[in-house]
Amino acid sequence: MVHIRELDPSASPLDYYGYELRRAREAAGLTQKALGSIVFCTGSLIGQIETTMKVPTREFSERVDAALGTDGLFSRLVGLVLRSQLPSWFQPYAEMEAKAAYISTFQAQVVYGLLQTEAYARALLGVREDRDLDAKVAARLDRQRLLDRDDPPVAWVVLSEAVLHQEIGGQEVMREQLAHLLAMQERKWLDIQVLPFEAGEHTGLMGSFNLLRFRSDPDIVYTEDFVQGHMTANPEALKEGSARYDHLQAAALSPRDSTALIARVMEERYGNRTGPDGHDMA
Template sequence: MPNIRKLDPTTSPMHHLGAELRRYREAAGLTQDQLGGKVYCTGSLIGQYETARKIPTRRFTMQLDDVLNTGGALLRLLDMALCFQVPLQAKEIDDLEAEAAQAYFFEPSVVHGLLQTKGYAQEVLGVLHKDELSAKLANRLDRQLILERQNPALIWVILGEAALHQVVGGREIMRSQLAHLLAFRDHRAVHIQVLPFTAGAHVGLTGAFTLFRFRNGPDLAFSEGYEAGHLTANPEDITARTLRYAHLQAAALSIQDSADLIARVMEERYGTQS
């Protein structure tokens, strides 16, 4: 069945691009499947582009322009859309995590959601919205299933040392959480580094951010916000965030030294679990 999600072109440039792609396709008298056949993809993928659920590459957009005889209109819209930051809700970020081939996370003061234990996640999510806690907790734990896939994405996480010391939910929950982090030492796809207090001033002082890389789509960068985060595919922003992440990796402890620090904090700060 074709994807006919209703879009408001005034919501964002990416929605405008999707709406225009649909308009050009319908003007050409093509179904999503028929257009997909002409550009060597599925109709479902065309539907995801039309509903702004995915961002097409420039090369693919040029193919669409050629087939639909738009005079390059779609590529011009894509270039404009990539320059804007798009607000995203939590569910949309979950979808990006699930689809990414690689994801790079920086969290200066809290353990990232994909690595949280149930007890830790419950404390974090219940700070303001206890009435919605059950649903939010179930969703967070479901997100972590991507780590158990047969071919999981590459996940790289840099945690600020503060995340190890900030007591969330008490000593037992923290000990369990740090032990859970140590359990990833031999994971084939998850790599954890700790940015120590001794690193001093660093390029991550402005806050948490994420980089997503996809097999069939442009790289994306995501920055956290209180109510909604913001996503960008602007190549200049991606380059700047990639450089920032490389600096953080260089300033952080090695994976082995990070595990040693986590184990030391677990024993010295949280002691033996009762």
């Protein structure tokens, strides 16, 4: 007899998803293999998702909804599942970020999470360990969906020039990432400025930080260290953060000049260079 793992649907969003997937599949009279063939995956993957061994993707969820006629149930659930894969201390910020009408961020070392490519995010999140890496990457990419809404937030991103030169994941990954920044720069409600090395000392030397503004909720400033994030609506912290950000924007290159710098670094540092024998050089 095959042992079927019992799930507690109240244990977590992932358990609830697995429980509902098994219930809906069995109600449709389908085996795991049969459902897998319909949604273009293996029966083994269906089983792993049903028993919380694997985290579902949004694409998988949309296919399951179509196959089982579940009226968008799994497409709605997967957002909760992916958000639950974020670090527990980061989840409150992610919830506020998704509600923000205006996002301002200064990044001193890496590309802002909402602008990262999958390969860049994978390299960054896998620095210390690769356990549950697929789920972590999926969760980060799912956050980016807020930029594709019909009414996206106004986003203003200031990147230290160091971000362009800090090679994450290798040349090919960086070239793709910088090309992605150039493509994102064309969006109506998104602007990217680069703070050049020539700016010297600046108000962001204390580290990266984000400012979120809302239509009805109090504004917040967010910072983080290597242990956890810190989110506050304290008026003095907001005043200081806003002043620092204004100075960073003033010291940074214009969006147009920033685009030119990103393109130049992409070609000069990460472009394909060939040697005398015709082979690519690193």
